[in-house]
Amino acid sequence: MRILITGVTSxxxxxxxxxxxxxxxRVTGVALSAHRDLDPRVTVTYRPLDPGRLAALTDxxxxxxxxxxxxxxxxxxxxxxxxxxxxxxxxxxxxxxIVPIHAGGDPELYRQAxxxxxxxxxxxxxxxxxxxxxxxxxxAVRRTLATLASDRHHTTTPVRLxxxxxxxxxxxLAVDSDRTGELDVAGAESxxxxxxxxxxxxxxxxRGTSLWTVPDPVFRLIPLQRDWQFECGWTAAQAVxxxxxxxxxxxxxxxxxxxLVGAPATGSPAAPEGTAGEFDYPIDARYPLFSxxxxxxxxxxxxxxxxxxxxxxxMRAAQRATxxxxxxxxxxxxxxxxxxxxxxGHRVYTGVSVHDAYEPRAATAQRVLRAARGxxxxxxxxAAAVTEAACDAETLGTLSDARIDAxxxxxxxxxxDGWELSALGVSIEGAFNRLSRRPGSxxxxxxxxxxxxxxxxxxxxxxxxxxxxxxxxxxAAAFDAAVREVGHRGPGEAELANPVIADDPGLLxxxxxxxxxxxxxxxxxxxxxxxxxxxxxxxxxxSARETAWDSTARATQQLRILLRERGSRLVTANVIDNxxxxxxxxxxxxxxxxxxxxxxxxxxxAEMARLQALSLPEVIDGQWTPAEHPxxxxxxxxxxxxxxxxxx
Numbered sequence: 310m311r312i313l314i315t316g317v318t319s320x321x322x323x324x325x326x327x328x329x330x331x332x333x334x335r336v337t338g339v340a341l342s343a344h345r346d347l348d349p350r351v352t353v354t355y356r357p358l359d360p361g362r363l364a365a366l367t368d369x370x371x372x373x374x375x376x377x378x379x380x381x382x383x384x385x386x387x388x389x390x391x392x393x394x395x396x397x398x399x400x401x402x403x404x405x406x407i408v409p410i411h412a413g414g415d416p417e418l419y420r421q422a423x424x425x426x427x428x429x430x431x432x433x434x435x436x437x438x439x440x441x442x443x444x445x446x447x448x449a450v451r452r453t454l455a456t457l458a459s460d461r462h463h464t465t466t467p468v469r470l471x472x473x474x475x476x477x478x479x480x481x482l483a484v485d486s487d488r489t490g491e492l493d494v495a496g497a498e499s500x501x502x503x504x505x506x507x508x509x510x511x512x513x514x515x516r517g518t519s520l521w522t523v524p525d526p527v528f529r530l531i532p533l534q535r536d537w538q539f540e541c542g543w544t545a546a547q548a549v550x551x552x553x554x555x556x557x558x559x560x561x562x563x564x565x566x567x568x569l570v571g572a573p574a575t576g577s578p579a580a581p582e583g584t585a586g587e588f589d590y591p592i593d594a595r596y597p598l599f600s601x602x603x604x605x606x607x608x609x610x611x612x613x614x615x616x617x618x619x620x621x622x623x624m625r626a627a628q629r630a631t632x633x634x635x636x637x638x639x640x641x642x643x644x645x646x647x648x649x650x651x652x653x654g655h656r657v658y659t660g661v662s663v664h665d666a667y668e669p670r671a672a673t674a675q676r677v678l679r680a681a682r683g684x685x686x687x688x689x690x691x692a693a694a695v696t697e698a699a700c701d702a703e704t705l706g707t708l709s710d711a712r713i714d715a716x717x718x719x720x721x722x723x724x725x726d727g728w729e730l731s732a733l734g735v736s737i738e739g740a741f742n743r744l745s746r747r748p749g750s751x752x753x754x755x756x757x758x759x760x761x762x763x764x765x766x767x768x769x770x771x772x773x774x775x776x777x778x779x780x781x782x783x784x785a786a787a788f789d790a791a792v793r794e795v796g797h798r799g800p801g802e803a804e805l806a807n808p809v810i811a812d813d814p815g816l817l818x819x820x821x822x823x824x825x826x827x828x829x830x831x832x833x834x835x836x837x838x839x840x841x842x843x844x845x846x847x848x849x850x851x852s853a854r855e856t857a858w859d860s861t862a863r864a865t866q867q868l869r870i871l872l873r874e875r876g877s878r879l880v881t882a883n884v885i886d887n888x889x890x891x892x893x894x895x896x897x898x899x900x901x902x903x904x905x906x907x908x909x910x911x912x913x914x915a916e917m918a919r920l921q922a923l924s925l926p927e928v929i930d931g932q933w934t935p936a937e938h939p940x941x942x943x944x945x946x947x948x949x950x951x952x953x954x955x956x957x
Contacts, residue, residue: 310334310335312329313370314373315376315387316378317338317340317347317376318342319377321376321445323346325374326347328478329480332903338354339353339377340353360398363395364398364402367399372407379391380414380415382519384448389418389421396408396425396433400429403432407484408433409438411449412526412528413453413523423437432489434483434489436493437493437494438471438476439469439470439526440453440524441470443472443552456524457505466525467500467525468525470549475543478711481901488537492532493532494528508553542709547719554694554726569625572588576593578592579592579931579932579933580932580934585653588655589652590652594931595640598929599653599661599928601926601927604755605755606759608657608755610654611654611921612657614894614895615806616805618895621650622725627729627732627753628645628646629646634677634733635673635677650755654933655917658929667752674743674751681736684730684733685853688853692856695860696860698719699863702870706874713875716871717871727861728758730857731861732753734851734857735757736751738847739752741843742847745843763794768791768820769824772824776825792810792811796809796811797863797865811866872891872899873888885907890906893914
């Protein structure tokens with residue numbers, strides 16, 4: 310259908326647009342200003358609008374979703390007058406209107422808004438929302454977090470919340486319906502203020518942020534559950550905890566830790582027409598040079614769509630956080646956040662031009678170190694959160710689809726947090742090196758972010774036992790312990806379609822056997838702890854960074870297990886043909902399942918086969934021309950030698 314969204318460049322508007330596009334709808338929008346992260350497929354008309362233009366927009370829409378706020382002080386506000394004009398135009402066009410109302414806002418203002426929308430003579434659905442929360446930079450989310458963190462409310466008062474992901478899932482359902490009237494939408498569980506404050510401890514809330522006037526509105530949820538058959542996937546505690554982790558270490562409002570979706574919209578195509586991959590990045594002529602050298606083994610190409618969406622989106626978010634931390638100039642920072650790591654032919658490249666263009670100022674290293682206080686603690690907290698949220702396949706099978714969907718988004722967020730921490734660790738180490746006049750980069754390349762010694766250490770232990778002929782109970786115990794510790798690791802571990810050691814423990818055994826046949830290295834003395842303070846801090850930072858990436862790989866394995874469960878359910882529901890088809894859809898496509906999903910999967914599978922058969926240049930300078938492999942073969946299962954290479 311044709312969907313018109315007002316306030317489409319707000320945090321909520323951009324997220325809703327992504328969901329609706331993934332559902333197969335055509336989305337247009339109205340906004341006050343542009344935003345770099347809005348999906349380029351959305352056609353935007355900018356305010357102010359004359360009555361004729363507004364009428365034309367509603368005439369061209371099947372459904373209007375009114376997300377622009379009515380509060381005069383809120384960003385992108387259209388006030389009550391704008392709502393009245395929109396309701397009138399939609400009614401004259403016969404276009405269905407969906408109007409979310411913030412139930413926690415000023416009672417008089419929102420009573421008027423509710424009455425205005427509800428009295429429209431056109432088909433209208435008014436949705437009363439619980440206080441909104443999530444990882445989006447939106448005025449409503451900022452207000453909710455400020456309200457929960459304030460001391461103005463009784464600590465034992467329970468409050469219902471609504472995660473932005475759940476709201477967008479509901480909006481996708483609502484636009485496909487013809488229901489009208491009024492409806493309350495909120496999570497089934499509540500959380501007390503004291504519990505929320507504990508989870509939000511240390512969250513940097515922007516001064517002057519307004520609070521909800523009615524922080525704990527009353528909701529009737531039986532119609533939502535009975536008539537709409539809708540369930541919120543996020544619990545209140547999960548939503549608060551995740552929202553607190555998103556902006557950790559930076560002011561609230563800096564994209565709020567949102568995982569970025571899709572490729573940058575600006576620039577020129579890098580490949581001849583018809584040869585580029587669907588997810589290829591354009592190239593800014595000012596920064597034309599890219600290299601595949603040094604791209605980590607964790608990201609072998611061509612990557613599947615789900616991996617490009619999750620992992621590269623998380624890398625972009627990490628890059629953007631790094632650009633802000635380093636205080637890059639606006640143009641360079643925008644390019645760094647968009648294409649310091651880029652995708653061509655579904656393969657990952659490093660932006661050489663943008664790396665070379667950055668020249669740190671004298672005080673930048675000090676700035677990094679100030680911002681990095683408590684870094685080891687944050688890494689270990691991240692690891693603990695991933696471990697706590699871990700869930701085996703059997704338990705996943707008992708969760709509802711809504712819980713599965715929420716868990717998928719939670720894992721995507723944890724993966725992003727891990728990428729950000731890994732990038733920050735490399736920058737901190739570079740800052741320490743600069744202070745000690747040793748070479749070191751403040752800008753983290755992917756290969757450095759993903760390197761750890763975990764896999765190599767366990768492989769070496771097993772290889773040593775085999776050399777000594779310890780093939781009995783001692784080896785079995787050591788092998789089982791190694792699988793428990795590094796089962797989430799393996800070659801190409803960031804690719805969600807790849808098996809890891811937990812899927813095939815024989816990979817680790819074969820790698821150990823291969824290492825045992827190699828000439829043993831002479832014994833060396835254990836490394837002594839560094840004597841100078843800076844070296845000790847570098848070692849501590851490196852260890853924490855390795856912990857961060859290892860927990861990111863754990864979260865990736867958890868997502869891999871979840872995708873298999875999601876795929877199995879979609880096969881049972883006759884939505885897809887094979888469980889691994891999920892790897893050829895994006896996150897939002899999995900949540901919405903577009904109507905042409907089978908055709909979409911088939912097309913992307915064929916594209917992967919085409920890209921696998923191409924030889925891409927190691928260096929791209931503004932454009933690339935593909936060449937066929939001499940013996941074009943589609944890659945099969947990863948071999949033990951691949952694991953041995955990764956371990957070494």
